[in-house]
Amino acid sequence: MNKTIAVIGSSRRNGNTGKLIDLIAEELNIEIIDLSLKNISPFDYEHKNVDDDFLPLMNHLLKYDNIIFVSPVYWFAMSAQMKVFIDRMSDFLSIEELKNKGRELRSKVGYVVSTSISDNIDDSFIDSFTNTFDYLGLGYGGCIHVNCKNGFNPDAYQSDIINFVKKLKPRSVGDAI
Numbered sequence: 019m020n021k022t023i024a025v026i027g028s029s030r031r032n033g034n035t036g037k038l039i040d041l042i043a044e045e046l047n048i049e050i051i052d053l054s055l056k057n058i059s060p061f062d063y064e065h066k067n068v069d070d071d072f073l074p075l076m077n078h079l080l081k082y083d084n085i086i087f088v089s090p091v092y093w094f095a096m097s098a099q100m101k102v103f104i105d106r107m108s109d110f111l112s113i114e115e116l117k118n119k120g121r122e123l124r125s126k127v128g129y130v131v132s133t134s135i136s137d138n139i140d141d142s143f144i145d146s147f148t149n150t151f152d153y154l155g156l157g158y159g160g161c162i163h164v165n166c167k168n169g170f171n172p173d174a175y176q177s178d179i180i181n182f183v184k185k186l187k188p189r190s191v192g193d194a195i
């Protein structure tokens with residue numbers, strides 16, 4: 019079974035970020051989950067939303083070793099779709115029966131795929147992922163960031179894409195070390 023899965027939160031599935039993760043997913047032959055198609059509501063202190071799509075989605079993601087979090091930079095931060103999803107990780111910290119499930123994240127590695135209209139990835143964006151991974155106990159495997167100021171141009175980022183894919187590609191016998 020493939021060890022990697024991607025989860026995208028963007029306001030358009032086939033936009034810049036969607037095209038980038040599609041290329042990566044094609045190379046890795048992995049599933050991409052679109053948060054926009056899920057019914058995941060914001061964190062609720064009273065957990066009245068515990069029956070929405072968050073828990074089934076997490077049960078699915080926890081079958082994988084590597085989780086790629088895919089988001090454009092919107093206002094120096096992750097997309098609202100991704101933020102709502104990440105906020106719900108708090109269910110694992112605040113619902114007694116889910117605490118053990120949450121601890122399963124400690125054996126996983128998180129990656130970040132992003133686009134914006136800048137060469138540089140904002141600290142406010144990437145830190146919110148890496149600090150969250152840290153808090154939840156996920157390892158951090160790395161990120162790829164693509165400047166889409168003039169649209170998505172994969173040719174300009176070919177080596178970055180290859181290097182990112184290499185981190186996640188299962189090794190076969192006979193591969194150079």
Ligand SMILES: Cc1cc2nc3c(=O)[nH]c(=O)nc-3n(C[C@H](O)[C@H](O)[C@H](O)COP(=O)(O)O)c2cc1C
Nearest residue numbers: 028033034035090091092093094133134135136166
């Ligand atoms: C609501 C919104 C906010 C944005 N904020 C930023 C930003 O803070 N910094 C940046 O470099 N680009 C920003 N952008 C540009 C997007 O990050 C960029 O166009 C990205 O590639 C869009 O990806 P998408 O097609 O998946 O939406 C913003 C775009 C939108 C729609």
